[in-house]
Amino acid sequence: MRRTLAVVAVVVATMAIGRLLTDHLPDEERLAAPFVRNGSVGETVHLRYGDVRVTGVRVATRLEGADVVVAAGRFLVVDLAYRAKGEPRRFLGLEVRDSYGRRYDATARGSTCPQNLEGLTGIRMYAMACFDVPRSALPGARFRFSLGDYGVNGSGQRRDDLAEIDLKISPGEAARLWSQNLTYRATNGTATGPLDKEPVTLAKPTWWDELR
């Protein structure tokens, strides 16, 4: 009888411990969350697989790549310098998050801006990432850079480093940037030197009217 009671007590205690662990250990979502390294414009953020620095922020109505594309809202252009560590890498995660929790992926319309970036080991490289965003997304926008892409529910970024960089756009600055009507030349790739950040003027070639 005493033995039976002891067995029952052990079973009940084991179940109680199981429940306690289930209730108090972090859930799968928290365990799988990425390690977010915060930064700001001009600061270098160091990650397990490289480093990244946002060198500037621009806003454009149009981008001129292989073709000219027009934003549904505005193109938020993030200029960045980055470097791969340890081995050549392809950085798949280029995103913007706004203060409403909305996520924007890098645009690839008209072969303009890259959707991912190639990194050569130890070499500082430069690129631009472009996002079609509404006006409400500009104040407080943050740029995210990671080795993996977002995938399904952040599956590509689980348990890995991720840089989140405050683009330092105040509401006043957002209004000023939005009111500009600028076209920038897009670079659909990477460079070993800083990119040209001057706006361009779209010019009609002389043969166009003759052809028509």
Added chain:
Amino acid sequence: MGGTRLAGVRRALAQRSRREKTVGLAAVALVASAPFGGLDRAGETPPAALDLGAAVAVGPYDVTFVRAYRAKEFAGSQVEPWEAPPVTSSAEARRLLVLEVDVTNDGKRPEYAHVLTKAVALRGAAKTDSFGGPSADPKLVYRTDGSAVSTVSPGMTHRLALLFEQSSRTRSPRATIAVTRLVYVGKGGLASNLDEDYWLHLDETASRGTITVGEPGAQG
């Protein structure tokens, strides 16, 4: 003879429990309702009416059909037309039916273009070769510059154009459009696969309507 049979049935019923009698009665009632539609398949919700200017929910999108017209080609970039060639049909004997739409993504994330292109169908659309084999799904491009749409950013309205192909002999001033019903498949997915967090196209029409096909230059 008849009275003996009835007495037999009475005896058999008397030997049954109350539960068995209830189930039996329900079965008899169900069979009896058959001539009045009791055994028919539950009816689907009839498609809602669709027309130009009215917003329709298509999965994650709110879509307003702005105008439709037929053209030999869809002008590429209106900003820099010398750089962007127009979109043409895949065969000489075909024309494009251009369906301009305002698409709003009110969600928190970008959504794929194919969620929309797989959901909107044009009656009489010709099939074209695509990645998954011949398909009557339209192309989706930006209205202003003709660039292909792969994802649609949240938080704003995009003026896009759905490009269907039709035989050049189709000259009707009307076109019938149907929109498929979609459901969101969340965490855990479906029993049939492990995919989750996506929009599933059902084999069911959510809305349907016949719209006027105008002239290319007319603004809707």
